[in-house]
Amino acid sequence: MNGAQYIAEFLSRVGSDRVFLLTGGACAFMIDAVAQHRGLHYTCFQHEQGAAMAADALWRVNRKVGVTMATSGPGATNLITGIATSHFDSIPSLHITGQVNQRESSTFHGANVRQAGFQETRIVEMVRPVTKYATMVRSAAELREELAKAYAIATSGRMGPVLIDVPMDVQQAEAGDDILLPSKGPVTAEEPAKVLSDLRQTLAEAKRPVVLWGAGIGLAGVEREVATWLRQTGLPFVSSWAGLSYFDHDQPGFVGQIGVYGNRGANFVLQNADTVLVLGSRLDNRQRSGNTKQFAAGAIVHVVDVDVEELAKYRNDGYRTSHLDFALLPEALRELDVRPLDPEWGDYVATMKQRYYHKEVSTSAARLNSLSPYDVISRVNEIIAEDAIVIGDTGAAVCWLYQAFKVKRHTLFNPGGNSPMGYALPAAIGAKIDRPDRQVISYNGDGGFHLNIQELQTVRHNNLDIAIIVMNNGSYGIIKQFQDSYMQGRYNASRDGLSFPDFGALAAAYGLRYARIERLEQIEPGLFTSGPIVIDVMLSEHTLIEPKLEMGRPINDQFPYLGESEYAEGNRFVDYPRPASLRTA
């Protein structure tokens, strides 16, 4: 086999049988090899960004490492935003880029020129900050070793994307007929006995415990065991956004998702706990807010994570930390003694849940006499299959989704830490291609949706039965809400100076069905069961995200502001005084 054929055979052997791509001169031989391999399937995207985002989705829906192929230069750089999305959310993906012949490369000449070969670009250096590993291979021998190594790195420990840059001469060099397969190394972490002892100590002292469920549980594939443990112990738990996909939200102990856009009840419970056990969440700034000192201010916070650097960052926070291979988490949890819940704490948690859990109300929509995004999401939630794949995009739209959607056996995700606009369409394509058996919902705002609109052609060409919801408020709503708070409502570049297309006409141009939704009743099951469709949900331009934290407040004091008595009831155990200037009626 030559290098190109070797890559194809490798992908087949490791089970990465889907290759998402846009062709070009420097990758054409590799694509030819993929196309000729009986065990592989390739899908053409209309922009490499779409391919990378679709590859990111594969692991999220099917625990399969997504693969892209792209040409040198713009092909490779067009992948970057998608690669970064995988990196920040710990998603394994493999990106294979073509590179110019080594004898045409800038380094071959021994001079420091910007470029020698046509479309030559130093992609490896460029993606290093957003990959777990990236390298250019200089020979077929290196290709063999590095492919196996990169694949193992992508899928072990805290996972992430990797990139292999393959010069054209290496694609055509003889690479041998036996495949070097990846072997996972052991995860370096603390001794499980040490972790267990530390966790015991933390829980022994706990009077008002809460568990924070993070994505790490699901990424390690131990979600069932952890859910069982939570049910058995009766511990209340909250979740990060990225964690929400991995359990049934009707599980009794679940109080809601926390953070800047979090559920008020979940935020109160977290903020009033005396012990917060964080399992596999990096507590990003949308969870703790910018002011980390006011996060769980009365609590011992104990974070368990697979990434030791994520633990090192709590140096100044005084958190307890445990560095653990999450494959060992269920065993550690089973060994813990958990006392029955203190009744006062149990009553409080129950009250908070009863008062706030899935009680989302859009006061702005009510005032404007327009559709409530929360009602829209609840209705969609009821109508679609219990195991549907629901992919959120960015901005206000994704906030509404995460505030109101209840997971049964659904898969729910969004592009998390990177949050690129235009993710939810190509990700839905990747999801549907690999899981044609499941309903797939791509859920967007009108702003984000337009960034990768070209992929509607990919939907059409492959006749992918995806429902594309557009929450249409004619603007970048989340930016407008920011401008309301800090720029006296000057809507520059969020509403003024831009406009969005007629999505009905666009859907027709791409040969897709279209439904314009102005009343809740128009959202009916038939929309989701008869082939690809764009569902354009007309909202008022002034629909807000509610609740939402504004700068300087703790996460339990969100806009719209609660009255003093309700605020005080929420903070039954820990005092979070409002500064005089921030106090509300």
Add this chain to the structure above:
Amino acid sequence: MNGAQYIAEFLSRVGSDRVFLLTGGACAFMIDAVAQHRGLHYTCFQHEQGAAMAADALWRVNRKVGVTMATSGPGATNLITGIATSHFDSIPSLHITGQVNQRESSTFHGANVRQAGFQETRIVEMVRPVTKYATMVRSAAELREELAKAYAIATSGRMGPVLIDVPMDVQQAEAGDDILLPSKGPVTAEEPAKVLSDLRQTLAEAKRPVVLWGAGIGLAGVEREVATWLRQTGLPFVSSWAGLSYFDHDQPGFVGQIGVYGNRGANFVLQNADTVLVLGSRLDNRQRSGNTKQFAAGAIVHVVDVDVEELAKYRNDGYRTSHLDFALLPEALRELDVRPLDPEWGDYVATMKQRYYHKEVSTSAARLNSLSPYDVISRVNEIIAEDAIVIGDTGAAVCWLYQAFKVKRHTLFNPGGNSPMGYALPAAIGAKIDRPDRQVISYNGDGGFHLNIQELQTVRHNNLDIAIIVMNNGSYGIIKQFQDSYMQGRYNASRDGLSFPDFGALAAAYGLRYARIERLEQIEPGLFTSGPIVIDVMLSEHTLIEPKLEMGRPINDQFPYLGESEYAEGNRFVDYPRPASLRTA
């Protein structure tokens, strides 16, 4: 002024009054400052990639440094492909990205985490290989210094793009009321006297001289002086693609553009010269081909360039080199004694020009009885204004354009060394916004056009009078031609497995006019004078690029192959024997 206001005032003072952008949380304050500045105008794009490509076009059409603003994370990474385009083609542009508050950044925590702040990304490291300078500013004082420094770097010596990453806290920090303006440093280069003496020596020996006109002449703004010198000396000259924009192609000494897709006559003249004087061209691989030994094999090659590294790369080629600040080029040329042209060389050059100059024929189109792309381009060339701005995209389409288009006072450019698909639409938007007085033609293939289709909304919103030509062959033609040569015509991912949308329906969806062209006569002036339009030119799927070099041949032996006698006549002075295996009838 705070940091955001300082940036706005700085841009106004240096004359970069156009800001191309897509908003986001981390850049909203800067955009607000730009919007409130009376001397600045902002344009919203529908994807940051469009903004960066439009900014790249500004200098090319108006010698104005284009500016983008984008948010952290995906906003910044979406700029990269456009930034790289500026870098490889020596175009100055300024990219200002918002970054998370420093206290929310990963470095603040002292741990090596992938990300701390929402959408935080180490963009500065990532763009380093494709910028002349990139830095993050940590204070208002640094912002002041670095803005001036970056601007000076972008616009001096061999120019290029720069990026400044501005954390939100720096945007809001007090930055003072006086503006620190950029001051250009001197260009480090050889003494002009030394260059002059070296050039004299080269030309003194020349019996069959030819000048290669490179983009460096135009980038330095000395194109008129060089054209005059060429007219006065009577020296024959050829051009690189990037050089073609800067002179009237009817100038008598001009023989054509060279290279892989070059004019046969120009390639013969270059290959038969005994002296090639290269002025400001980097002789990339599409000019010399992969096999540089067969480039101007019988000649002394003397390269004059502003970038010393571009000269260092010729170490093994035995070229003479001169490192010169091109502002001094006209003076140096005037001092040279140039002997009258040897009559035999003069006759030969005249014969080559007469035989091949603008005699483009599409034998494939003739055989297929379909439209010839060369006829289409010639007709457009006749119809549009003599000073129209014509922007080529990539692939086969741009090859046809550069083979057949004759520049009078036009501005002609394409994304050169980076060659990203989807460049010609956003670049045309940038061009038209800054030069509404000139006709603007965006010239695309159907493949490339679709990558940034979302910017049709920018055309519509701003009612930009752009003519968008689509050379529609229903495939990626240049890849198909490559697959014909090396993959037995397996059209994987170039025609098979993909399709393109109905551009008529898309134009209608975006509210633009549309014309479907099936006969040459349908291309008439009215198409170009009545507002934005998509002109869809229907070609046969099998239309080829002719001539085109295949691997292993010297640039004067292109496909379709000349008969032996015509080939021999072209090589009157230097023998380029065809290997037996490559010989043609």
